[in-house]
Amino acid sequence: MGTPSVLWNVAKKCFTVGVISLTVSDLFASIVPVRGASMSPTFNPKTNSLLDSLSDDRVLVEKLCLRKYKFSHGDVIVFCSPDNHKEKHIKRIVGLPGDWVGTIYDVVHIPEGHCWVEGDNSASSLDSRSFGPVPLGLVKGRVTHILWPPHRVSSIERKTSRNRVSPS
Amino acid sequence: MGEWSSRVIPIVRGLCLLYVTHKYLGTTVVTYGPSMLPTLGITGNVLLMERISTRTGKLRPGDVVFFRSPENPRRVVCKRLVGMEGDQVTYVVDPKNSYKCNTIVVPKGHVWVEGDNIYNTKDSRNFGAVPYGLVEGKAFWTLLPRRDFGSLAPKPK
Numbered sequence: 646m647g648t649p650s651v652l653w654n655v656a657k658k659c660f661t662v663g664v665i666s667l668t669v670s671d672l673f674a675s676i677v678p679v680r681g682a683s684m685s686p687t688f689n690p691k692t693n694s695l696l697d698s699l700s701d702d703r704v705l706v707e708k709l710c711l712r713k714y715k716f717s718h719g720d721v722i723v724f725c726s727p728d729n730h731k732e733k734h735i736k737r738i739v740g741l742p743g744d745w746v747g748t749i750y751d752v753v754h755i756p757e758g759h760c761w762v763e764g765d766n767s768a769s770s771l772d773s774r775s776f777g778p779v780p781l782g783l784v785k786g787r788v789t790h791i792l793w794p795p796h797r798v799s800s801i802e803r804k805t806s807r808n809r810v811s812p813s
Numbered sequence: 814m815g816e817w818s819s820r821v822i823p824i825v826r827g828l829c830l831l832y833v834t835h836k837y838l839g840t841t842v843v844t845y846g847p848s849m850l851p852t853l854g855i856t857g858n859v860l861l862m863e864r865i866s867t868r869t870g871k872l873r874p875g876d877v878v879f880f881r882s883p884e885n886p887r888r889v890v891c892k893r894l895v896g897m898e899g900d901q902v903t904y905v906v907d908p909k910n911s912y913k914c915n916t917i918v919v920p921k922g923h924v925w926v927e928g929d930n931i932y933n934t935k936d937s938r939n940f941g942a943v944p945y946g947l948v949e950g951k952a953f954w955t956l957l958p959r960r961d962f963g964s965l966a967p968k969p970k
Binding site: 661664665667668671672713714725726727728729730756757758759780781782783784 | 822825826828829830832833836880881882883884885886887920921922923944945946947948
């Protein structure tokens with residue numbers, strides 16, 4: 646009589662908390678760690694393979710932008726990789742639909758419904774220069790703030806490169 | 814405070830549970846458009862979509878799938894899965910004007926989709942292979958119209 650109902654109450658509370666936090670993290674905002682140095686120095690400015698993952702930056706990803714899929718140049722976004730839907734990448738939007746983006750070899754036109762993303766650390770970043778424009782439907786959120794480590798807490802600013810992108 | 818929260822929390826929990834079911838298990842979908850004739854009519858189709866096959870990677874060629882359009886992320890589109898990554902797909906480039914065919918290999922991480930009504934459809938022959946991350950779910954049951962109630966027809970050869 647005593648123990649089963651206590652267990653049931655605990656299970657119900659865990660279920661409630663789990664379902665509500667899953668909904669909030671899907672619809673409003675969630676916190677994700679940033680791996681790798683492709684967005685250095687914005688995220689993970691000092692990478693060292695000896696450093697453990699506790700020192701990775703943790704960022705706030707807002708999901709409200711997914712209502713209208715309206716993004717601006719310079720937004721940092723989280724998106725599923727076009728080559729492997731299980732991997733997520735964090736990069737900056739450099740080109741929006743209709744823009745012409747200049748790469749080393751040619752000028753690419755961004756088709757409707759796609760965007761061109763690049764990492765801030767051009768030297769070591771796997772981005773649209775390798776896999777082409779990314780469909781906006783793969784975007785899972787927009788990074789607004791760094792939350793960890795404490796001395797780097799700040800909001801993310803839009804950084805645009807006017808000389809490489811010609812708007813539509 | 815305690816009274817208020819004991820009424821509100823079950824409601825919030827119920828709504829969140831509805832959302833989690835809709836997003837992770839499955840939902841009902843209304844389709845319209847001529848691109849999947851004769852399998853789906855132009856209007857009046859209500860289908861049940863499940864998202865579990867997408868998550869576990871159990872989609873197979875021949876399944877009717879829903880995915881976010883590569884041309885407009887706010888639209889979800891319904892077509893038939895024709896090729897998985899690595900498959901070789903042969904398709905008629907422009908059925909209304911010529912018999913010319915093209916053969917491609919579906920790139921890694923992508924799928925090839927085609928509408929059943931090849932004369933009036935915009936699919937992978939127009940916008941290319943679709944990244945798997947855009948696939949939302951698989952249609953497995955027709956609710957309406959009543960004469961089509963049941964699992965969906967395989968593609969007519």
